[in-house]
Amino acid sequence: MSDHATDPATEAFVAHRNLLFTVAYEMLGSAADAEDVLQETWLRWAGVDVGQVRDQRAYLVRITTRQSLNRLRAMRRRKEAYVGPWLPEPLLTAPDVACDVELAESVSMALMLVLETLSPTERAVFVLREAFGVGYDEIAATVGKSPAAVRQIAHRARRHVDARRPREAVSPSRTRAVLESFQRAAETRDLRGLLDVLAPEVVFMADGGGVKQAALRPIIGADKVVRMIVGSVGKAGAALTVAPTVVNGNPALVLRLDGEIDGVMALRVEDDRITGLYYVRNPEKLTRVESETPLTLR
Template sequence: MGRVAEEVAGAPHEAPFMRHRGLLYAVAYRTLGSAKEAEDVVQETWLRWSRVDPATVADAEAFLVRVTVRLAIDELRSARVRREAYVGPWLPEPIRTRPDIADDVVLADSVSTALLLVLEALSPLERAVFVLREAFGYPYAEVAQLLGRGEPAVRQLAHRARKAVENRHRRYDSDPATRQQVTERFLAACSGGDITALIGVLAPDVTMVSDGGGFTGAPRKPVHGSDLVARAIVVLSRQQPVGSTSGVLPVNGGPGVVVRCDGETVLVMTLHLAGGLVQTIHVVSNPQKLTGIAG
């Protein structure tokens, strides 16, 4: 819960906050696409909650979500300015998710890197409305109260956000078993440096987007086509530190390839399938964006 929270453990504030902490982080992460920024927002929410008398709050969840989403909107506005100077493609920070989340298509999709990227095109308010309404099912009236907006305005924001997402968001294969099988085949081909086997799991027009943030040798432009992507992945595999290990773990609502060295995560790949083949690959190697992958 953080150092400040630990200092007041046992206080009347702690139980209600901890009961909703998972929800607060989930809202903040989907609004921001950043694990670190989401944690910062949740910590600031705790600080604000610790300054009020819980007995005066009729609905702790509504209070905490309202503070979280408004802080996230403010953080998103400043984060977008910082991202304008980002080196190379910007991708959402990958996070570990529960293995069973893949069985809930809506929930898994709401945290996928593909959707989080689409949400980047929305205004901060549109994104907050979309997250609260579509990912968590809050009624329009409640979303309006959380955001301090009128319900008609919220409905209009939701309509614009939904339309923008529908126009931009490609629907990928969602069957958990297929995704797991293809990801395992992909990793086996990578580990063996087998370009032919790798091409066999890639769609002909596959695209690979890499986010190294200028800290690693990640390509600063997307790579297109199965042959070029396969060769780039083999080169990438050979560049991993000596002693590194790789495995398939649940990442952002589905199976992902995670590479570790000396207990630290050094690279994460999330695969998006269409027709049983890998259509899009998101690779994150920026060390500052791998804190959400642990354990």
């Protein structure tokens, strides 16, 4: 595409690329699959008479969503054969993403996990409507449903998500404070400190993808999670370092063993306590935690 920088189709695609990637990523939870969707979108867009397209942004979003839907349905079979819990791929994001409350929430690990519980069509409708503000008529044309049906799907999906998402948006500064308390307690193996920062029914999920060792089922309850964390730190068998980072627009931790990235830990905070810990160890999902991925809702 770099050879045709003045081509109108290329210019339009490049201008909206970050938006299209964000749409695909929120639909799929996988940067690698989102990039594949963008390739498919470009191939279809390159065959369009751009001069006849009234709203290029809307047209490109429609192509991207349709390709994402196709891939999401195929991914369901892949996830069924996945070893252990499947977590979204963490993305290192720029500070401006964290400052955009709407964007940071829409790509947060906690919300992305909730979106995993929706059907492909529900997810597409929810993402387009709630995150990107697309009109019902345009969504209907994208997903092949009537506007009335899309309104019903949107209402159902919103109710489903609202019942499972955090009750309130927590500011980055409050999240960082909780994260620092957790990090300090984990590094010193302070049992009391960990119990103070974890909610009684905290859920710990680890994604090793069958490549790295990880719990095959979620661990529920502060006592069990504390025992697991303390035991893991004690058995590291290498120089463990933990550093704050920002993934998916939210404070997180990157863990290294002997200088090599072992995983990224994101969290869900409610009432100043951690209700969810999400640890991604699968090496295939750690390719975007050292260089920033630009995201946008516009």
